Amino acid sequence: MPKVTYIAHDGTETVLEVAVGTSVMEAAVMSNVDGIMGECGGSINCATCHVYVANADSFTLPEVGAVEDEMLDATACDRLPESRLSCQLIMTEEMDGLRVRLPEAQY
């Protein structure tokens, strides 16, 4: 199964195997990774699954959608060029090795 590394704000790394088709948010929530809330369940409403993709250049990630783009402007921590809502990062085989940094706060 492809792997994703979640890097907490304090630097702690958690590596999860994420099934293809599962979102990076969902996998984190199901495995109790602190720092990703996903309170709306993935409907791009709450902006509490904000992540910074640390190695975005190595992958072809899905484009930032219009709604995601709007919500990324409204996250608790500042938006950076590598900001994504992890509910919109749906796992593929090619995304094996993805590394995401978690912001200091989600709300």
Place this chain on the structure above:
Amino acid sequence: MPDRVTSQLDPFSPEFRADPYAAYEELRGLGKVVYLEKHDIWCVHHYDTCQQVLTDYETFSNAGGGGIKNYFKEKPWRKPSIILEVDPPEHTRTRTVLSRALSPRVLRQIRDRFEVDAARMVAEAGAKGEIEGVSELTRPYPLKVFPDSVGLADADRDNLLIYGTMVFGAFGPTVPWYEEYMETHKDVPEWIIARCQRDALAEGGIGQMIYAAADEGKITEEEAMMLVRTFLSAGVDTTVDSIGLCLRALAEHPDQYAKLREDPSLARNAFEEATRYDSSSQSIFRTTLTECEVAGQKIGANEKVMCFLGSASRDGAHFEDPDAFDITRKIKGQIGYGVGIHGCVGQMFARLEAECFFQAFAQQIESVEVTGPTELRMHPGLRGLTKLPLKLTPKAA
């Protein structure tokens, strides 16, 4: 007669509403999809089927209305909401404007005010000791902080509750009290519309943020007014109810309250659990656009499907020990706000409002007891308390 599981249960009857959880258990035992003959509607009441129906908006439409009436066949009582009672792609644009206005970035600026108001109101209630919890605490708090955030003037805010009864009362079958109520309060919808106008909303509030989206050309001026209206209809009763039911659950489970009192930072999680355990939005309707199948049951086009969120939240297939109230539970996949594109747009706001309230409560109150019978409000659409007699013992200074 087609093959289907039927039931005579009436979700709008006083008996059902007095103890919905027993009725839900019966429904879940009957099957995944049940036809309620009293009202000629389908219902789903398990976690997985509620998820399926609520997320498949191409089959299960909101444009047919969130209540029992089928707007494809009957005229709605008011101009339909442009966010709740509409499907994509129209929905996406309006939804995004509201999501932005209620986003973490905005809420962070509001938090301090919520904390101050919550601390003050809990202190006042604590000083009284014996209170009627709804009228003296769990209703005044949302009625203060919510309209303040929107930018509404102070006067006549009780009209928001009257309007809420009109909106959520329309979710059920037409009954005489509702028609009388509409007649008695026929001026209130106009009052609401007047409060939703740009000039009536204070600077810096969420109302003005919605109008700012109109200035940016994302929505029209008329749409901005309609979104403020949606926000005012959906945000008051629901939080009054949910905070009241959460407080009752805490008072009835002293072991759980003790945990919260020892660690007030559990407040947000306690409310999350109450949203699952016993909360305001027990059910919501969808209307089928095409013939479809849910858990092997064929459902025709243009049929109403009632989704019991309150039952999905007690489904043992998804939640371990579902009837236990455990404020430390890690909830994965909350369904109490609905899910999918029509999941509650104000849920982050509700969580913040409640978090500040229960944090203040836990910081100040040593113990809380229910001292007499509690009463439920019986209008359809929402579940909430009208009476919650409480004895509060403040912590020693």
